[in-house]
Structures are given as structure tokens and as C-alpha cells.
Amino acid sequence: MTDEPGLVPDTQVSVREVFGLDSALRVPAFRTADAHVPEIDPAYRFQHDVTLALLAGFAHNRRVLVQGLHGTGKSSHIEQVAARLNWPCLRVNLDGHVGRLDLIGRDAVVLKDGQQVTEFQPGILPWALQRPVALVFDEYDAGRPDVMFVIQRVLEQGGRLTLLDQNTVLTPHPAFRLFATANTVGQGNLNGLYHGVQRLNHAQIDRWNIVAALDYLHPAEEEAIVLARVPALGDEAGRRLVAQMVALAGLTRKGFAAGDVSTLMSPRTVITWAENLQIFGDVALAFRLSYANKCDEAERPVVAEYFQRCLDRELEPSGAP
Numbered sequence: 001m002t003d004e005p006g007l008v009p010d011t012q013v014s015v016r017e018v019f020g021l022d023s024a025l026r027v028p029a030f031r032t033a034d035a036h037v038p039e040i041d042p043a044y045r046f047q048h049d050v051t052l053a054l055l056a057g058f059a060h061n062r063r064v065l066v067q068g069l070h071g072t073g074k075s076s077h078i079e080q081v082a083a084r085l086n087w088p089c090l091r092v093n094l095d096g097h098v099g100r101l102d103l104i105g106r107d108a109v110v111l112k113d114g115q116q117v118t119e120f121q122p123g124i125l126p127w128a129l130q131r132p133v134a135l136v137f138d139e140y141d142a143g144r145p146d147v148m149f150v151i152q153r154v155l156e157q158g159g160r161l162t163l164l165d166q167n168t169v170l171t172p173h174p175a176f177r178l179f180a181t182a183n184t185v186g187q188g189n190l191n192g193l194y195h196g197v198q199r200l201n202h203a204q205i206d207r208w209n210i211v212a213a214l215d216y217l218h219p220a221e222e223e224a225i226v227l228a229r230v231p232a233l234g235d236e237a238g239r240r241l242v243a244q245m246v247a248l249a250g251l252t253r254k255g256f257a258a259g260d261v262s263t264l265m266s267p268r269t270v271i272t273w274a275e276n277l278q279i280f281g282d283v284a285l286a287f288r289l290s291y292a293n294k295c296d297e298a299e300r301p302v303v304a305e306y307f308q309r310c311l312d313r314e315l316e317p318s319g320a321p
């Protein structure tokens with residue numbers, strides 16, 4: 001489908017039926033999926049506000065930026081919405097190595113009829129812009145300034161892209177969409193959590209039509225996500241344990257805010273802990289391997305106390321028999 005640039009959404013889906021949200025909204029979608037459509041994760045749990053913001057992005061061509069602490073489900077959320085709309089989706093990680101030429105394109109030497117010729121190879125942006133593709137810039141706040149200014153041009157609706165050296169102006173495909181995820185909204189590495197992020201230009205932040213926040217969820221919702229990922233914990237004892245694990249994660253987040261610990265437990269880490277528990281069969285060992293060893297030596301007693309408080313047992317130091 002992405003190789004048939006003429007294609008536009010050819011059906012509509014009900015938000016209530018497909019996403020399980022309390023809304024009468026219907027959104028455009030594609031009948032068939034191509035290789036760029038992400039795979040559906042049946043265990044994925046949608047969050048009312050964030051999902052609606054993303055759906056508005058797809059349905060009304062809004063530029064949506066999802067901001068939130070690490071491991072809260074920003075990237076996977078966009079991917080899972082696209083999966084259910086059969087909307088081709090391309091994720092680009094804007095780490096410090098992505099430069100302007102990667103985005104726009106560059107001249108490259110290619111072989112044509114046995115001859116070496118120089119040809120313009122379009123970068124990711126011209127390619128996506130002319131197709132029915134949801135382009136997701138992950139780690140948007142880590143993007144280099146030269147890259148950010150290229151993106152700024154296409155952030156506006158109908159934002160055209162001028163390829164200066166090619167003398168061409170590209171008009172976006174009607175089903176081209178643009179999303180981004182970021183841990184910060186432009187203030188840089190204020191709390192020391194996110195090394196490598198940049199302060200963002202406010203003219204750029206201003207161009208995003210919708211900024212959705214995906215910080216930590218209600219404990220009951222977080223428990224439901226962990227259980228969806230690790231269904232083996234679905235019995236009564238397992239559920240109790242997951243509730244204790246999520247409570248412990250909550251303590252690390254409070255402790256982080258108070259400056260007691262320097263590493264907080266993200267929902268991703270809680271999921272990893274539950275998965276490692278399946279492998280090792282020991283909740284304390286799995287905890288040490290998934291989280292405690294990431295903490296500074298000096299913080300281990302605090303972490304051990306959190307463990308004791310939530311799980312009602314001691315966390316033996318690693319190396320103990």
C-alpha cells in the first residue's frame with residue numbers, strides 16, 4: 001500500500017468497538033494492511049485521553065506530541081493505534097546520530113547500466129511525506145538542532161518540504177501524519193533524568209497541535225497492564241503480588257521525587273520484573289536483577305526497605321547464599 005502513493009483511507013472504524021473506549025467517534029482507516037502496518041498487540045490497553053488525542057491526529061490530520069516519563073507506553077501507544085487502523089507507520093529514533101541529510105536525502109553514487117552515476121537518494125522525510133504513512137519521531141527531544149529545523153517545515157498542516165538542491169517542492173500526501181514522543185517538553189535535562197535531550201525551540205513546540213501527557217497511570221490500570229503482559233500471574237496470589245509490585249514502583253517514584261533514590265521504576269521495569277519472575281521463580285532475585293542492581297550502592301538500603309514494606313519479606317543482598 002505504501003508503494004501506491006495514491007491510496008487514502010477507504011473505511012471507518014468505531015472507536016467503541018475497536019478501542020473499547022466510551023466514545024461514539026468513528027475514525028478513518030484502511031481495509032487492508034501492508035508491510036508497514038505494525039502488528040496488533042492484543043494485550044494492549046488503551047487510555048481514554050491519550051488514545052483520543054492520537055485518534056484526532058489520524059482523523060483530523062493534527063500533529064500530536066506525546067510527552068511522558070520513560071517506559072509509560074508512548075511509542076507503543078501510537079503504534080497500536082496505527083495497527084488497528086491499518087495505517088502504515090514508520091518510527092524514526094531521533095538520536096544524536098540522525099542528521100539533516102538522513103532526513104532529507106543525499107546524492108549517492110549508484111550503478112546504472114554498468115555505469116557509476118550520481119543520483120539523489122531521498123531521505124526518510126520526502127519518502128514518508130508522499131505516502132499514506134504515520135511518521136513517528138521517537139525521542140523528539142534528543143534531536144539535533146539542524147534536524148529539528150527540517151522537521152519544523154513540515155509540522156504545519158499542508159506543510160510542504162522544499163528540496164533546495166533538487167529544485168522541488170513536495171506536497172504531503174492527504175494521509176500523511178506526523179507524531180512524536182518525548183520525555184520532556186523542551187525544558188531540557190532539568191531533573192537529571194534524561195541525558196542527551198535538548199532544549200527545544202518554542203516556535204517548534206508551538207507547532208504541535210496536540211500535546212498529550214502520558215505520565216504514570218493509576219495503580220489499578222498499571223496492574224491491569226502487567227497482568228495483560230504476564231497472564232501467568234492472573235490467579236489470586238499472582239494478582240496480590242502484582243499489586244504489591246506496582247505499589248513498590250509507586251514508592252520508588254515518590255522516593256525519586258524526594259531525592260531518596262536516583263533511579264525510578266518505570267512501568268516497563270515493572271513488566272520486566274514480572275517477566276523475570278517467570279524465569280527465575282523468585283520475586284526477590286527477579287527484583288534485584290530487574291531493578292535493584294540499577295541503583296547506586298548507597299541507595300540499596302532504601303530500596304531494600306521499599307521491598308520489605310511492600311512485599312513483607314527481606315531482600316537479601318546479592319551474593320548472599
Ligand SMILES: Nc1ncnc2c1ncn2[C@@H]1O[C@H](COP(=O)(O)OP(=O)(O)OP(=O)(O)O)[C@@H](O)[C@H]1O
Pocket residue numbers: 043044045046047068069070071072073074075076077181182183225228229267268271
Ligand atoms: N497500555 C499498555 N498496555 C500494554 N502494554 C503496555 C502499555 N503501555 C506500555 N506497555 C508496555 O510497556 C513497555 C514500554 O512501552 P513503550 O516502549 O511504548 O514506552 P515509552 O513511553 O515509549 O518509553 P521511552 O520513553 O523509554 O521511549 C512496552 O513493552 C509496552 O508494550
Ligand SMILES: [Mg+2]
Pocket residue numbers: 074075076138139181
Ligand atoms: Mg519510546
